[in-house]
Amino acid sequence: MDSSPLSQLTVHDATLRDGQHAVQHQLDVPQLRAYAVAASAAGVPVVEVGHGNGLGASSRQIGYARLDDVTMLETVREALPAGASRMGVFMVPGWGTGADLRQAASCGADVVRIAAHCTETNVMRRHLGIARELDLEAQAVLLMSHMTGAERLAEECRRAVEYGAQAVGIMDSAGHYLPAEVTERINAIVTAVDVPVIFHGHNNLSMAVANSIAAVEAGARVIDACARGFGAGAGNTSLEVLVAVLHRSGHGTDIDLPGLLRAADLAHARLMDRPPVLDSASLASGLAGVFSGFKLQVLAAAGAAGVDPLEVFAELGRRQVVAGQEDLIDEVVRSLKAAS
Amino acid sequence: MDSSPLSQLTVHDATLRDGQHAVQHQLDVPQLRAYAVAASAAGVPVVEVGHGNGLGASSRQIGYARLDDVTMLETVREALPAGASRMGVFMVPGWGTGADLRQAASCGADVVRIAAHCTETNVMRRHLGIARELDLEAQAVLLMSHMTGAERLAEECRRAVEYGAQAVGIMDSAGHYLPAEVTERINAIVTAVDVPVIFHGHNNLSMAVANSIAAVEAGARVIDACARGFGAGAGNTSLEVLVAVLHRSGHGTDIDLPGLLRAADLAHARLMDRPPVLDSASLASGLAGVFSGFKLQVLAAAGAAGVDPLEVFAELGRRQVVAGQEDLIDEVVRSLKAAS
Missing domain, CATH: 1.10.8.60 (Helicase, Ruva Protein; domain 3)
Structure with missing residues (x-):
């Protein structure tokens, strides 16, 4: 790999956002702070935080979070040393609004993920624009991406870039993919856009790490993962396993593996009753x-x-x-x- | 795939043998019976049973099993309907002896795995011969197979076939492989021998299922797995996930997936304190x-x-x-x- 922005690999740590699904969004201030400190000490480049469904999603239907968005963001912002890990937030238009994005920016968010169903990129347009105006790094992700094919995903991603997205990609929200299916889709997206491509896996078929490696080998450059796979159902891609396997596969990151294992052990002990199980x-x-x-x-x-x-x-x-x-x-x- | 013996895929269920490592070899008669009945009802072709380290291994150094070998084998034999699943046993020469093999045959074992370190096939010679004399299906597996390369493994497997092995293969005892490493080794072995090739994975790098699929795609035809990954450390290949992914990948088996999920749920509830965790x-x-x-x-x-x-x-x-x-x-x- 060369050192151009498209070739740098960014591991995006969703532990404090997607992991919230596993504990009904009940993480508290000491938990957020402790994990953010540990992840940052290991050199994790982006620490995402929030309600499991993102900014503005705390509600009766989806579930109330223990903390409001401002408290979550301010806690993590204070825990991340200046110049170290960037802070990420997630937002699904409809649950979140432009006002939520402005609030997140004022709390010091660096990266915002705008998410929509895999065929509905058009609903992201306004919020991608707001994110750019706020000088956040604007990323776009397509949910439940197994429900459509490679060409359509590539077209949706191309459109997201037109709307201002500075990175685009797909989530395997159902944990349905096998590696060859990931390879095909990421190849198509990488060909269609000139920004970094994102992959976010779930482990329902025990393929989260293998799918993530397939994504990297097809050209994806932003990979999501959570400590010990912390997340709903069978869990997300295990962050520490991903980094270990990336290193063994010749895809270096700047993350310190022993430090990451300490962060994962802390997450295991302090954030979850038990790690996710593929039942x-x-x-x-x-x-x-x-x-x-x-x-x-x-x-x-x-x-x-x-x-x-x-x-x-x-x-x-x-x-x-x-x-x-x-x-x-x-x-x-x-x-x-x-x-x- | 055609229907020649080399093309049929056999899932070898090691739950009641390799799973024993996770419970210090303490499975009791009702546990063995209940799981064997459930696995057989789902159409699992081979149910392996014994001390985690195989016949004759119950000892102070390795750990005493709750039950003696005869009790374990007779329990499972009685639980498996005639004409349904075959019963397998495992033996490492040194821990087990020819007398143990004769005893296993008299208890109704159908398949015996003789195991040795990956470069020590020669120590299997006598016991493979005894297994053939006893009219057991004699299989040979190489332990800790990541410690040598594809050519040496192929040579060791070729020698095991000379000694009488009717199936040969490799165990990823340390859970160290990535899929490409499995592909290379299985390719070499498949080229070297004319008997079915075995792969046995562990999940330390979250690759047990992905590695097993890689093995099948490289020509392996006997794949080991355990319900809910029951086994030491990060666990073995998850049997039910393997079968589900094999079916999705176009590699059919005769196993009934809903029945297998019931067997896995029974194993989860009755055999283990908790499923293995990749910590x-x-x-x-x-x-x-x-x-x-x-x-x-x-x-x-x-x-x-x-x-x-x-x-x-x-x-x-x-x-x-x-x-x-x-x-x-x-x-x-x-x-x-x-x-x-």
């Missing part, structure tokens, strides 16, 4: 291509109705349900119950 | 290429001496320590303590 529900969810964040609600609704949760995941997959359509879980459970 | 110690062990079974002893010895366990793994890796050399753990801990 049968998570596997069924990944196979069916269902958003990882649905798992606990599916298990609760299926359990209450006496319906096989694996059939609920399969039917949700057939209906191509996406995040925000949680109400359909109950409808699917009722229809399976009626048919049984 | 920092397991990651360090895999990176250093240290046998997965050393983990608990390293953590205990390092903890008692106040030495960083990650440094102990690194030094054990540099010394190329293999299973059976557990005494060196204390020596390494003492030397690191003295140097600190």
